[in-house]
Amino acid sequence: MLATNLKIAKVHLTSKIKQSIVAVLGVTFGISMYVFMNSFMTGVNDIQTELAFTSISHIHIYNDGPPDNTNLVKKVYKGNVAINIRNARVIQYTEGIKNTGEILALVRKQPEVIGITPQVNINVFFRNGSNKINGTLSGVDVDNENRIFNIASYMTSGSWNGLQYRHDGVILGLDLAHQLSLNINDNLNLLTPDGVSKNYKIIGIFQTNVKNVDKSKAYINISSARQLMDKNQDYVTDLQVNVRDFEITEPVVARIAPVIPYKVESWQTSNQQLEAGSKLRNIIAQAVSLTILLVAGFGIYNIMNMTINEKIREIAILKAMGFSGRDVTQIFLAQAIVIGVIGGLIGMVLGFVIADVVNHIPFKLGGLNYLPMAYRVKDYLLAFIFGLITTLVAGYLPARKASKIDPVDIIRG
Amino acid sequence: MNNDIALKADHIVKYFYEPQQFQVLKEVSIEVKKGEFVSLTGKSGSGKSTLLYILSTMDTSYEGSLSINGGILTGKSQNELAAFRNEHIGFVFQFHYLLTDFSVIDNVMLPALKLNKKSKAEIEEKAYQNLKMLGLEDQALKLASKLSGGQQQRVAIARALINDPSVIMGDEPTGNLDSKNTDIVFDIFRELTLTRHQTIITVTHDDDFAGKSDRIIQMSDGLII
Numbered sequence: 001m002l003a004t005n006l007k008i009a010k011v012h013l014t015s016k017i018k019q020s021i022v023a024v025l026g027v028t029f030g031i032s033m034y035v036f037m038n039s040f041m042t043g044v045n046d047i048q049t050e051l052a053f054t055s056i057s058h059i060h061i062y063n064d065g066p067p068d069n070t071n072l073v074k075k076v077y078k079g080n081v082a083i084n085i086r087n088a089r090v091i092q093y094t095e096g097i098k099n100t101g102e103i104l105a106l107v108r109k110q111p112e113v114i115g116i117t118p119q120v121n122i123n124v125f126f127r128n129g130s131n132k133i134n135g136t137l138s139g140v141d142v143d144n145e146n147r148i149f150n151i152a153s154y155m156t157s158g159s160w161n162g163l164q165y166r167h168d169g170v171i172l173g174l175d176l177a178h179q180l181s182l183n184i185n186d187n188l189n190l191l192t193p194d195g196v197s198k199n200y201k202i203i204g205i206f207q208t209n210v211k212n213v214d215k216s217k218a219y220i221n222i223s224s225a226r227q228l229m230d231k232n233q234d235y236v237t238d239l240q241v242n243v244r245d246f247e248i249t250e251p252v253v254a255r256i257a258p259v260i261p262y263k264v265e266s267w268q269t270s271n272q273q274l275e276a277g278s279k280l281r282n283i284i285a286q287a288v289s290l291t292i293l294l295v296a297g298f299g300i301y302n303i304m305n306m307t308i309n310e311k312i313r314e315i316a317i318l319k320a321m322g323f324s325g326r327d328v329t330q331i332f333l334a335q336a337i338v339i340g341v342i343g344g345l346i347g348m349v350l351g352f353v354i355a356d357v358v359n360h361i362p363f364k365l366g367g368l369n370y371l372p373m374a375y376r377v378k379d380y381l382l383a384f385i386f387g388l389i390t391t392l393v394a395g396y397l398p399a400r401k402a403s404k405i406d407p408v409d410i411i412r413g
Numbered sequence: 414m415n416n417d418i419a420l421k422a423d424h425i426v427k428y429f430y431e432p433q434q435f436q437v438l439k440e441v442s443i444e445v446k447k448g449e450f451v452s453l454t455g456k457s458g459s460g461k462s463t464l465l466y467i468l469s470t471m472d473t474s475y476e477g478s479l480s481i482n483g484g485i486l487t488g489k490s491q492n493e494l495a496a497f498r499n500e501h502i503g504f505v506f507q508f509h510y511l512l513t514d515f516s517v518i519d520n521v522m523l524p525a526l527k528l529n530k531k532s533k534a535e536i537e538e539k540a541y542q543n544l545k546m547l548g549l550e551d552q553a554l555k556l557a558s559k560l561s562g563g564q565q566q567r568v569a570i571a572r573a574l575i576n577d578p579s580v581i582m583g584d585e586p587t588g589n590l591d592s593k594n595t596d597i598v599f600d601i602f603r604e605l606t607l608t609r610h611q612t613i614i615t616v617t618h619d620d621d622f623a624g625k626s627d628r629i630i631q632m633s634d635g636l637i638i
């Protein structure tokens with residue numbers, strides 16, 4: 001029986017080929033738009049995430065400094081005692097992170113961790129002649145720093161790996177270099193808060209396109225930084241940790257924070273505005289793709305409905321000859337499947353083509369050259385499955401209605 | 414139940430609700446014997462077509478009861494009725510009502526393919542026989558839409574006969590045919606009743622056609638007179 005129904009479905013599809021093509025196009029359009037919009041949204045999101053994580057890591061371990069001691073007197077002398085203390089000073093007993101080796105080993109053991117890098121961060125004045133600019137000097141572990149922040153890909157001149165061997169070398173942000181009127185191979189003078197002044201040679205310039213970073217940051221080798229600060233070879237001020245999925249930092253933080261005597265902070269807590277941005281973009285992406293689903297689904301439904309309404313008289317004739325409601329449903333579902341599959345396949349191809357074309361539109365801002373685009377198999381599969389389901393539902397609803405009416409109701413008109 | 418009765422309708426009442434409530438059939442009862450050739454006549458609006466559609470099981474919203482070949486059909490589900498029509502009732506409409514995108518032979522074969530009791534080869538053979546009987550064997554592979562009105566009507570008859578139904582019903586089956594074709598159709602119907610004991614009920618406006626049949630049931634204002 002199925003063979004006969006399939007034959008009828010085939011004749012329906014091929015006899016009015018124009019109409020079948022319109023139906024297929026309806027599905028194609030919906031699915032390609034879904035694919036394209038999702039690829040675009042994902043591409044934009046990925047770029048945003050990438051930009052955000054050029055300057056911050058997923059988890060940050062650092063010495064939070066001494067507790068708030070502004071009301072120290074009240075802690076010691078309770079009650080009505082007249083005390084006069086002038087110029088109260090905070091004595092910091094520990095600076096930076098101690099036992100770095102142990103902490104590094106502990107963090108590396110966590111299965112989610114994909115990278116960790118120690119830093120010695122110092123606030124310094126960058127000087128060239130009478131130009132003085134306040135900024136951050138990062139003493140870094142060259143390889144590991146690059147693994148986490150991918151800084152080598154932002155180099156505009158010089159090479160990142162040079163820091164490895166040049167203990168007198170410094171790598172500057174592009175805007176900082178411009179403000180100091182310095183170029184590669186020029187000399188730069190650094191002045192630390194402790195009053196130490198030292199000359200370095202500029203061996204590279206980077207541009208992350210995050211302005212705050214580009215105009216106030218410089219890198220030197222971590223050993224040189226320790227030397228500059230007059231510290232031992234274990235001295236570290238910050239540990240930057242990256243995990244496999246940047247969204248999921250909490251389990252790692254919860255596990256290591258109790259055993260590490262320093263502040264362990266995920267990017268979500270330290271940069272809530274970034275997290276809010278990321279969440280909002282996700283919500284927008286979902287809202288947009290849901291809207292496309294609805295609009296495309298409604299279009300597909302309309303076209304299927306129209307196709308079936310045109311065949312309503314034939315349905316009546318078939319039923320008069322003894323075809324059951326199930327046969328009628330089968331005939332139209334078969335057509336819906338064919339339309340859905342063909343439309344879906346073409347839609348995926350068209351979606352890819354549109355995405356690829358848009359991906360070549362120039363967009364020169366924030367380090368981008370072209371509009372961003374993501375090509376994820378998941379988007380394509382979801383679009384196809386959605387298209388097929390919508391087409392099936394859109395074919396099934398009117399078919400079921402048609403399968404239930406008395407044939408004479410249609411024939412009599 | 415009398416074995417000679419092919420079809421029995423009891424106190425059939427039918428209303429139309431559009432545009433306003435109107436009683437089309439007022440407790441109509443008829444009995445048709447096996448092998449009988451019955452003509453339903455009457456003015457338009459007398460309810461004869463409505464009655465025929467109820468007898469054919471294609472209209473299920475009525476009061477009263479209907480049985481064909483001793484089995485009660487009133488109250489059965491649409492799908493059961495469809496299966497019953499497929500096997501036991503052949504219907505010829507006033508207009509041909511062929512599937513115009515299919516070839517003539519496919520149109521004739523469809524009800525038998527649905528019944529699925531014979532092989533495809535046997536069905537095809539039988540379809541060719543029916544077409545030959547109606548003088549259409551050389552049109553078999555044409556699209557149904559390419560035939561003339563008279564030819565289409567005869568294809569519809571060939572289709573109605575494909576499953577050897579016990580009852581054949583026609584809603585003015587010769588309404589669009591010239592006198593020569595009308596005679597051919599009448600002769601075929603007559604022969605079916607005589608040789609195969611198939612029962613025939615047709616609505617007709619053609620007094621000649623009706624006059625030659627076994628029995629004329631005349632209707633007026635929803636009643637049999």
